[in-house]
Amino acid sequence: MLESKSGRCNEAQALDFVISEARKRGIHLMLSFVNNNNDFGGRTQYVQWARNAGAQINSNDDFYTNPVLKGYYKNRVKRVITRFNTITGIAYRDDPTIMASGLMNEPRCQVDYSGRTITAWVQEMATYVKALDGKHLLEIGMEGFYGDSLL
Incomplete structure (x- = not known):
């Protein structure tokens, strides 16, 4: 069920499976x-694609300001939010199993410690995310060490 024509599961199908299994278990x-980090590509992957x-x-801090990088990110977000789960048939934006989305895990910007860029x-x-999905909670994954200027 999770295999593609090549016999391997792709990332989106794997996430469909995880969501469907979480749904079964409440x-x-x-x-x-x-x-932010390089795990699973991170923002570094977006920078590499643009380069x-x-x-x-x-x-890598251009991730927050460069229109090309922001466009790549928005395209990815839209693909996730509007995806229909191949197992449950429910669009991610309508699935109550998904409690929240995170804009980024541990965003950091070395060129601007004031927090204004982030x-x-x-x-x-x-x-952008809330325009696509007004049902789910949204968080930013901050660690809390930027100044009072952050949100």
């Missing part, structure tokens, strides 16, 4: 859209 999930496409990227990114992405 477990509610929080899905994070990206990780490979010829975009001028100075550092704050602007969070406001833009939260507005």
